[in-house]
Amino acid sequence: MQHESTPDTSPIPRGRSLPPEQTLLSVRGLQKIYRTDAGDIEAVRNLTFDLGKNELTCLVGPSGSGKTTLLKCIAGLLEPTSGTVMLDGKAVTGPPKKMAVVFQEYGRSLYPWLRVDANVELPLRNAGVPKAERRQLVAEALESVGLSHVPKSYPWQLSGGMQQRVAIARAIAYKPEILLMDEPFAAVDAQTRADLEDLVRSIRKQLGVTVLFVTHDIDESVYLAERVIILSSSPTVVQEDLVIDLPEQRDQLETRALPRFTELRHHVYEQIQLAKKGFRPDAAQAQAPVR
Numbered sequence: 247m248q249h250e251s252t253p254d255t256s257p258i259p260r261g262r263s264l265p266p267e268q269t270l271l272s273v274r275g276l277q278k279i280y281r282t283d284a285g286d287i288e289a290v291r292n293l294t295f296d297l298g299k300n301e302l303t304c305l306v307g308p309s310g311s312g313k314t315t316l317l318k319c320i321a322g323l324l325e326p327t328s329g330t331v332m333l334d335g336k337a338v339t340g341p342p343k344k345m346a347v348v349f350q351e352y353g354r355s356l357y358p359w360l361r362v363d364a365n366v367e368l369p370l371r372n373a374g375v376p377k378a379e380r381r382q383l384v385a386e387a388l389e390s391v392g393l394s395h396v397p398k399s400y401p402w403q404l405s406g407g408m409q410q411r412v413a414i415a416r417a418i419a420y421k422p423e424i425l426l427m428d429e430p431f432a433a434v435d436a437q438t439r440a441d442l443e444d445l446v447r448s449i450r451k452q453l454g455v456t457v458l459f460v461t462h463d464i465d466e467s468v469y470l471a472e473r474v475i476i477l478s479s480s481p482t483v484v485q486e487d488l489v490i491d492l493p494e495q496r497d498q499l500e501t502r503a504l505p506r507f508t509e510l511r512h513h514v515y516e517q518i519q520l521a522k523k524g525f526r527p528d529a530a531q532a533q534a535p536v537r
């Protein structure tokens with residue numbers, strides 16, 4: 247398998263590092279321990295990786311491996327116990343303006359009493375964007391997600407897939423540099439999901455936005471991404487940072503039929519099975535003979 251990691255001699259496995267001019271998001275030594283009445287839970291132990299500008303990266307790992315915890319730390323919604331998150335060279339200490347997040351529960355994230363255009367407009371209004379500019383941005387965002395024809399509908403009048411498009415339009419309306427997506431398509435049917443996957447790839451290209459996409463679906467991760475970061479089981483480290491060397495132009499039928507697609511999905515599947523069985527790359531490295 248092809249990797250882009252820089253040579254690393256530390257005992258903690260880490261994802262690829264990039265030169266600062268190519269880096270948009272930099273996660274360094276991130277650890278998160280939840281303090282609970284029942285004791286401390288070390289969800290994330292040590293995560294280090296960089297995301298490049300305009301890159302689409304998927305994050306996969308066993309259930310409970312800390313994917314949501316990591317995303318919340320990156321989004322400035324949760325304070326890491328140690329380590330840093332830097333966006334464009336600045337430490338993230340609260341929700342950054344240049345970042346947008348799309349969660350799985352679109353039903354809960356949209357306001358049912360607001361029409362589609364008002365839902366998309368709300369964050370722009372809260373950010374004090376002037377009215378004329380807001381109108382323009384809302385129209386562009388709805389156009390990007392193929393919903394120009396329903397601006398005056400209420401979310402509950404739309405299908406699940408359309409509601410998720412509204413959530414995506416709202417996220418991209420204020421032109422974020424980075425889009426975090428936490429299992430955004432887990433609740434829609436397979437056909438809608440395929441359409442939304444292609445929508446994410448086209449939006450990324452159209453807007454030049456960096457995307458970090460969490461998914462449980464191995465095929466989805468390989469189809470969507472240029473890189474797949476595989477997390478170990480909790481307490482989490484990077485198990486593998488894998489380059490997806492498929493052609494840039496993807497197609498639901500053609501790409502998924504490629505022998506290379508099958509190889510990559512097989513590899514990711516194997517790695518997740520290993521993680522589930524408790525394999526830890528940090529333990530493996532610590533035990534490796536010193537040469």
Ligand SMILES: Nc1ncnc2c1ncn2[C@@H]1O[C@H](COP(=O)(O)OP(=O)(O)OP(=O)(O)O)[C@@H](O)[C@H]1O
Pocket residue numbers: 280282287289307308309310311312313314315316480
């Ligand atoms: N608020 C919290 N308090 C205590 N422990 C928590 C809290 N949130 C998450 N955890 C624990 O941290 C670990 C990682 O949880 P997290 O939800 O980040 O994993 P995940 O990979 O997103 O899970 P899934 O794939 O099932 O959605 C789990 O052991 C979980 O029980």
